[in-house]
Amino acid sequence: MVGSVGNGSMDLREKEKVEPLPREFDPEEIVPPKPPLETEGAGGEEGSGKSREIVLGRNVHTMCFAIKEPEADDEVTGEREAYMASVLARYRRSLIDRTKHHLGYPYNLDFDYGALGQLQHFSINNLGDPFIESNYGVHSRQFEVGVLDWFARLWELEKNEYWGYITNCGTEGNLHGILVGREVFPDGILYASGESHYSIFKAARMYRMECLKVDTLASGEIDCTHFKASLLQNMERPAIVNVNIGTTVKGAVDDLDLVIKTLEENGFKDRFYIHCDGALFGLMMPFVKRAPKVTFKKPIGSASVSGHKFVGCPMPCGVQITRLKHINVLSSNVEYLASRDATIMGSRNGHAPIFLWYTLNRKGYRGFQKEVQKCLRNAHYLKDRLKEAGISVMLNELSSTVVFERPEDEEFVRQWQLACEGNIAHVVVMPNVTIDKLDSFLNELLRHRSCWYQKGNISPPCIAADIGEENCCCALHKR
Amino acid sequence: MVGSVGNGSMDLREKEKVEPLPREFDPEEIVPPKPPLETEGAGGEEGSGKSREIVLGRNVHTMCFAIKEPEADDEVTGEREAYMASVLARYRRSLIDRTKHHLGYPYNLDFDYGALGQLQHFSINNLGDPFIESNYGVHSRQFEVGVLDWFARLWELEKNEYWGYITNCGTEGNLHGILVGREVFPDGILYASGESHYSIFKAARMYRMECLKVDTLASGEIDCTHFKASLLQNMERPAIVNVNIGTTVKGAVDDLDLVIKTLEENGFKDRFYIHCDGALFGLMMPFVKRAPKVTFKKPIGSASVSGHKFVGCPMPCGVQITRLKHINVLSSNVEYLASRDATIMGSRNGHAPIFLWYTLNRKGYRGFQKEVQKCLRNAHYLKDRLKEAGISVMLNELSSTVVFERPEDEEFVRQWQLACEGNIAHVVVMPNVTIDKLDSFLNELLRHRSCWYQKGNISPPCIAADIGEENCCCALHKR
Numbered sequence: 039m040v041g042s043v044g045n046g047s048m049d050l051r052e053k054e055k056v057e058p059l060p061r062e063f064d065p066e067e068i069v070p071p072k073p074p075l076e077t078e079g080a081g082g083e084e085g086s087g088k089s090r091e092i093v094l095g096r097n098v099h100t101m102c103f104a105i106k107e108p109e110a111d112d113e114v115t116g117e118r119e120a121y122m123a124s125v126l127a128r129y130r131r132s133l134i135d136r137t138k139h140h141l142g143y144p145y146n147l148d149f150d151y152g153a154l155g156q157l158q159h160f161s162i163n164n165l166g167d168p169f170i171e172s173n174y175g176v177h178s179r180q181f182e183v184g185v186l187d188w189f190a191r192l193w194e195l196e197k198n199e200y201w202g203y204i205t206n207c208g209t210e211g212n213l214h215g216i217l218v219g220r221e222v223f224p225d226g227i228l229y230a231s232g233e234s235h236y237s238i239f240k241a242a243r244m245y246r247m248e249c250l251k252v253d254t255l256a257s258g259e260i261d262c263t264h265f266k267a268s269l270l271q272n273m274e275r276p277a278i279v280n281v282n283i284g285t286t287v288k289g290a291v292d293d294l295d296l297v298i299k300t301l302e303e304n305g306f307k308d309r310f311y312i313h314c315d316g317a318l319f320g321l322m323m324p325f326v327k328r329a330p331k332v333t334f335k336k337p338i339g340s341a342s343v344s345g346h347k348f349v350g351c352p353m354p355c356g357v358q359i360t361r362l363k364h365i366n367v368l369s370s371n372v373e374y375l376a377s378r379d380a381t382i383m384g385s386r387n388g389h390a391p392i393f394l395w396y397t398l399n400r401k402g403y404r405g406f407q408k409e410v411q412k413c414l415r416n417a418h419y420l421k422d423r424l425k426e427a428g429i430s431v432m433l434n435e436l437s438s439t440v441v442f443e444r445p446e447d448e449e450f451v452r453q454w455q456l457a458c459e460g461n462i463a464h465v466v467v468m469p470n471v472t473i474d475k476l477d478s479f480l481n482e483l484l485r486h487r488s489c490w491y492q493k494g495n496i497s498p499p500c501i502a503a504d505i506g507e508e509n510c511c512c513a514l515h516k517r
Numbered sequence: 518m519v520g521s522v523g524n525g526s527m528d529l530r531e532k533e534k535v536e537p538l539p540r541e542f543d544p545e546e547i548v549p550p551k552p553p554l555e556t557e558g559a560g561g562e563e564g565s566g567k568s569r570e571i572v573l574g575r576n577v578h579t580m581c582f583a584i585k586e587p588e589a590d591d592e593v594t595g596e597r598e599a600y601m602a603s604v605l606a607r608y609r610r611s612l613i614d615r616t617k618h619h620l621g622y623p624y625n626l627d628f629d630y631g632a633l634g635q636l637q638h639f640s641i642n643n644l645g646d647p648f649i650e651s652n653y654g655v656h657s658r659q660f661e662v663g664v665l666d667w668f669a670r671l672w673e674l675e676k677n678e679y680w681g682y683i684t685n686c687g688t689e690g691n692l693h694g695i696l697v698g699r700e701v702f703p704d705g706i707l708y709a710s711g712e713s714h715y716s717i718f719k720a721a722r723m724y725r726m727e728c729l730k731v732d733t734l735a736s737g738e739i740d741c742t743h744f745k746a747s748l749l750q751n752m753e754r755p756a757i758v759n760v761n762i763g764t765t766v767k768g769a770v771d772d773l774d775l776v777i778k779t780l781e782e783n784g785f786k787d788r789f790y791i792h793c794d795g796a797l798f799g800l801m802m803p804f805v806k807r808a809p810k811v812t813f814k815k816p817i818g819s820a821s822v823s824g825h826k827f828v829g830c831p832m833p834c835g836v837q838i839t840r841l842k843h844i845n846v847l848s849s850n851v852e853y854l855a856s857r858d859a860t861i862m863g864s865r866n867g868h869a870p871i872f873l874w875y876t877l878n879r880k881g882y883r884g885f886q887k888e889v890q891k892c893l894r895n896a897h898y899l900k901d902r903l904k905e906a907g908i909s910v911m912l913n914e915l916s917s918t919v920v921f922e923r924p925e926d927e928e929f930v931r932q933w934q935l936a937c938e939g940n941i942a943h944v945v946v947m948p949n950v951t952i953d954k955l956d957s958f959l960n961e962l963l964r965h966r967s968c969w970y971q972k973g974n975i976s977p978p979c980i981a982a983d984i985g986e987e988n989c990c991c992a993l994h995k996r
Contacts, residue, residue: 098648099662099676101659101662102659102662103659103660104666105663105666105667105878106878106881107881108879108881108883118879122632122875122878122879126636129657133639136654136655137639137640140653140654140655142652143644143652147640149640151637151638152638153605155634155637156609157609157831158633158634158637158831159631160626160831161616161624161625161628161825161830161831163624163825163832169578173621173622173936173937174619174621174624174934175611175615175618176612176615176619176626179580180580180608181582183578183580185584187581206685206862206865207864208863209862209863209864210862213861236863237863246724246725344864346642346864350640352636352637352641352868353868354642354862354864354866379719383685383688383689383833384686384687384715384716385685385688385825386685388832390832396601401587402586402587451652452652455652455653457652
């Protein structure tokens with residue numbers, strides 16, 4: 039006979055039945071010697087303003103909230119609950135501060151999903167294919183498919199001709215798109231501009247594909263002259279091409295039409311697969327005048343966008359749309375799938391589709407259009423103010439990513455969470471980045487900058503190679 | 518000069534500035550002809566009790582909450598808000614029902630993360646490597662590293678010798694483990710039992726690895742005699758082996774020690790890499806007497822576990838732990854990474870580590886031990902009751918997965934969300950599965966079953982091939 043099994047019941051009879059832990063197993067050893075509320079500092083560089091060394095393959099415990107085995111009397115004293123509540127309260131305060139001072143990553147931090155708070159009690163999992171029911175009932179496929187339909191419509195692919203799913207992030211969209219391309223053309227060579235997101239090159243390595251890096255123009259766009267030359271050297275193998283709808287660093291938009299023209303005019307007609315990585319701009323571009331249109335009416339194979347970027351979402355997510363016929367190529371190989379699942383991940387976060395559904399429904403096309411226009415206006419404002427102050431700066435026409443000289447002080451960079459590469463930094467103007475926020479950033483930058491370069495022993499870096507001479511304000515290029 | 522940029526301000530001046538939508542773009546076309554609150558039914562089979570046809574590569578819109586472009590006056594009338602609130606309220610009710618009637622998937626649905634509700638307002642993203650700081654400040658690495666330390670300790674790998682991260686699901690752990698194995702032995706052959714999770718075979722195809730399926734015993738464990746024979750035919754190439762710590766269908770635990778012995782005694786010493794797929798049992802096994810121990814003191818390369826299974830979490834997640842030296846193999850190839858990131862996904866959900874941290878801290882080893890014991894007790898209870906009722910059933914010694922004859926009625930299967938394969942179904946007894954719940958399941962099953970087999974024109978299936986003759990109660994094997 040089995041005893042009481044009420045959840046969370048803690049009566050003594052049940053307690054007595056618990057087997058002792060195996061002898062070799064000392065739960066206390068998990069606890070590091072330091073007090074748990076303190077975060078462990080590995081090295082004193084934190085906050086010192088010095089640039090941090092990046093070491094691959096080292097597990098540096100800069101900060102860590104250690105997990106401590108509960109004491110036997112924790113339930114009585116309530117100390118455990120109090121400890122955890124204090125950690126969380128502190129953490130929440132730091133999140134508020136970090137959210138306020140954020141400029142460098144393309145994440146819209148302005149969202150209110152209060153109405154969805156009640157759903158956090160459920161383990162929502164959209165197992166496998168969004169269009170194939172699973173027996174697991176706690177899912178959100180009905181929201182997911184609504185969101186997918188919306189994107190398929192945005193990119194002009196008929197409802198019965200598309201396949202897609204809500205991914206865990208932009209990278210998953212890219213991994214999926216490149217994989218579909220490889221399945222369509224197993225012998226294809228992957229072409230991607232050097233400014234493509236690193237997940238594209240990761241995919242090539244994972245999938246054991248040959249990958250050719252294509253040069254870029256100063257704007258960050260793919261250089262189709264060099265692309266053509268690369269194609270001509272590999273006439274015998276099909277082309278799988280990553281087209282950037284907004285590069286990570288400069289927000290440059292590859293010229294999709296020119297890429298297609300280059301392929302078709304050089305003997306690759308019907309022998310290419312294009313994946314459009316629209317991580318950020320995939321959702322902004324439709325609302326920008328003069329932007330080359332991403333549409334499945336053109337011969338593209340797949341398009342992806344991130345959900346936590348322009349839309350805004352508590353956790354990373356994304357949308358991947360491809361042609362149904364390509365999924366059939368994947369799916370026909372049952373040995374590959376060993377299942378009914380053409381996604382990368384299998385188990386998938388069922389909350390993300392609801393967040394996206396909620397925002398798309400509330401804002402609609404017109405809401406996004408308004409926000410895109412606000413972002414572009416504010417990005418121009420930032421660029422103009424930086425230029426007035428004599429700081430090297432570039433803003434691509436279709437973009438809200440403002441590229442400028444990397445601030446001298448790493449602490450300043452970290453405070454504003456700027457993304458940097460070499461001598462350049464960028465601010466991505468998202469809907470939560472207001473003129474007020476830009477003004478306080480600008481004021482602080484100018485104040486600090488006058489100190490950095492005051493003595494004249496160091497001067498602002500030349501970034502002409504990154505943003506073009508005409509945008510560079512270094513001693514050499516200043517006019 | 519730029520106008521007001523307050524978030525969400527909707528004054529008319531700003532409204533007037535909004536560009537009209539491009540002409541080719543009709544936002545209303547997104548709306549399907551049917552009323553949005555109704556879910557679209559694609560075919561009348563839903564709820565009819567007939568088995569559904571599974572079609573790969575078809576986007577069947579069984580259910581879909583369509584996204585509707587807001588009307589211009591929605592903000593005034595409040596109709597949009599009311600519509601969305603009603604969809605969500607209905608959805609919540611269905612989640613409560615579905616959560617109550619769930620038995621087939623290894624998800625612990627019993628959790629209370631109310632204390633973490635406040636964090637849903639933040640876009641928490643643990644970009645890239647958990648041990649390398651990113652400039653993005655809204656992260657939860659300090660919790661993530663705490664959780665990783667706990668698991669490294671559980672699996673006995675020194676703090677300075679492990680690397681790992683919190684994944685999006687069990688599949689990501691497997692994808693990562695197999696990838697690390699391939700990087701360590703680029704020419705290696707992947708060996709996995711036929712009962713391995715399908716993500717293992719997906720990985721082989723993705724990574725262009727040769728993969729050999731190894732037979733299983735009736736219990737579902739890997740058959741090491743067949744494994745040895747396969748190894749002997751491929752002496753010249755290293756072995757990458759997936760070891761199941763609890764198979765998906767039967768909850769079988771591969772004999773890790775025997776796998777290692779087979780490798781070492783047949784000329785593969787120092788020429789193999791073992792990934793332990795501990796999706797569910799990785800966290801239960803340490804608390805089960807007589808269970809072969811998963812530990813890095815044995816020559817294994819990586820181990821993974823799901824976070825949403827035994828721990829319980831609102832969204833899928835997992836933990837992947839590997840040896841730091843293997844990550845160095847990956848990382849030394851900078852061309853591969855093109856970044857500081859040895860994860861699969863790049864952007865990573867920062868909420869999941871906090872959920873895990875919260876539960877590990879509250880329950881601790883002893884709490885898990887107690888829950889594991891409860892699950893095993895309740896699984897035995899279910900098995901005994903089924904056996905008493907003359908139903909074919911099997912329960913592996915180390916498992917809480919009860920395998921039995923597949924119920925005749927698909928509607929019953931769906932109601933209780935049983936996972937099925939061929940003629941067998943299973944219930945995975947998780948901490949939220951109480952005796953009360955099992956009793957109502959059993960009562961309903963017996964009541965229905967007497968109808969299914971009443972007339973005698975159909976009889977219960979023979980599942981001796983799946984669970985062994987000694988466990989089968991079909992007409993032929995009944996004693």
